[in-house]
Amino acid sequence: xxxxxxxxxxxxxxxxxxxxxxxxxxxxxxxxxxxxxxxxxxxxxxxxxxxxxxxxxxxxxxxxxxxxxxxxxxxxxxxxxxxxxxxxxxxxxxxxxxxxxxxxxxxxxxxxxxxxxxxxxxxxxxxxxxxxxxxxxxxxxxxxxxxxxxxxxxxxxxxxxxxxxxxxxxxxxxxxxxxxxxxx
Numbered sequence: 001x002x003x004x005x006x007x008x009x010x011x012x013x014x015x016x017x018x019x020x021x022x023x024x025x026x027x028x029x030x031x032x033x034x035x036x037x038x039x040x041x042x043x044x045x046x047x048x049x050x051x052x053x054x055x056x057x058x059x060x061x062x063x064x065x066x067x068x069x070x071x072x073x074x075x076x077x078x079x080x081x082x083x084x085x086x087x088x089x090x091x092x093x094x095x096x097x098x099x100x101x102x103x104x105x106x107x108x109x110x111x112x113x114x115x116x117x118x119x120x121x122x123x124x125x126x127x128x129x130x131x132x133x134x135x136x137x138x139x140x141x142x143x144x145x146x147x148x149x150x151x152x153x154x155x156x157x158x159x160x161x162x163x164x165x166x167x168x169x170x171x172x173x174x175x176x177x178x179x180x181x182x183x184x
Contacts, residue, residue, distance in 0.1 A: 028149065029053075031147065035126060035130045042074055042124060045153070050063055050066070051153040074124060102132070104119060
């Protein structure tokens with residue numbers, strides 16, 4: 001019974017932290033201004049922290065995540081899902097990256113239903129990350145003219161990653177929660 005109470009309290013605290021961090025970090029930017037939140041993610045975010053950049057009118061979004069490489073250096077990767085809403089964009093992005101000779105990897109993630117994710121490793125290059133995000137919005141999502149972007153961030157995953165920065169960092173919230181509770 002005590003374990004269930006502790007788990008429930010922990011989940012409530014994690015959800016509250018996620019909501020609080022998301023509200024605190026939400027801010028509107030132009031494409032040119034996206035360097036600021038990406039830089040903050042790299043410099044201030046804990047391992048596993050992420051930001052989601054969403055175009056206001058279309059609600060199309062891109063996710064960036066902070067991780068630590070084998071040398072314990074902070075880095076950023078762009079993660080793009082091959083979901084029903086993004087299938088067309090996924091294929092278009094994959095072809096665009098191939099045409100531009102930009103290295104990427106595709107991995108299947110998930111517990112029950114495996115979903116493909118396309119990952120672009122930007123290492124610690126904030127300018128490269130910003131440039132790729134801009135290119136995805138302009139060339140893949142075809143966002144033109146004056147556009148505003150909301151940036152939401154969450155450090156909920158940071159609890160587990162701050163403890164263990166191994167190469168086996170969980171990539172989903174389920175994996176994060178499992179890793180967090182396994183450490184206790």
